[in-house]
Amino acid sequence: MATTRQWTDQQVEITISMLLRTGVTLAAAIVIVGGIVYLFYNGNDIPEDHIFRGEPADLRQAPGIFNDALAFRGRGIIQLGILLLILTPVARVAFSVFAFWQQRDRLYIIVTLVVLLILVHGLLATG
Numbered sequence: 496m497a498t499t500r501q502w503t504d505q506q507v508e509i510t511i512s513m514l515l516r517t518g519v520t521l522a523a524a525i526v527i528v529g530g531i532v533y534l535f536y537n538g539n540d541i542p543e544d545h546i547f548r549g550e551p552a553d554l555r556q557a558p559g560i561f562n563d564a565l566a567f568r569g570r571g572i573i574q575l576g577i578l579l580l581i582l583t584p585v586a587r588v589a590f591s592v593f594a595f596w597q598q599r600d601r602l603y604i605i606v607t608l609v610v611l612l613i614l615v616h617g618l619l620a621t622g
Contacts, residue, residue: 501597501598501599502594502597502598507591507598510594511590511594514586514587518579518586519583521579522576522577522579524576525572525573525576525579526572526573526576526577526580527576528572528576529564529569529570529571529572529573529575530569530573532569532572533570533572533573534569535569536569550570550574554571554574557578559571560574560575560578581618584614585614585615585618588614589611592604592607592608595607
């Protein structure tokens with residue numbers, strides 16, 4: 496009979512801190528690369544400060560962000576970094592569900608799943 500090793504609280508905390516640090520650092524690096532690409536292609540444009548233009552429709556949804564980032568467009572790369580930054584704490588909560596499952600802590604599994612569902616619903620809600 497194989498036994499499964501339970502994670503200690505310290506191992507969970509270290510893993511979560513690494514996840515958060517990696518997510519934020521990677522997101523920042525992607526935003527910086529996107530900013531450099533954007534400035535390379537659009538750095539000489541004269542800004543029209545009196546006209547507000549929001550993000551184009553294709554950069555408001557994940558498929559458009561991925562398409563623009565893969566096409567090496569600066570705004571798409573920046574949005575990809577921001578999307579990764581937003582998803583980093585969601586990944587932390589998802590990992591917490593896994594960690595609590597490993598520790599067999601039913602109450603925290605349920606509470607964390609509720610938090611995860613609320614986060615995912617908030618991210619996917621339109622309107």
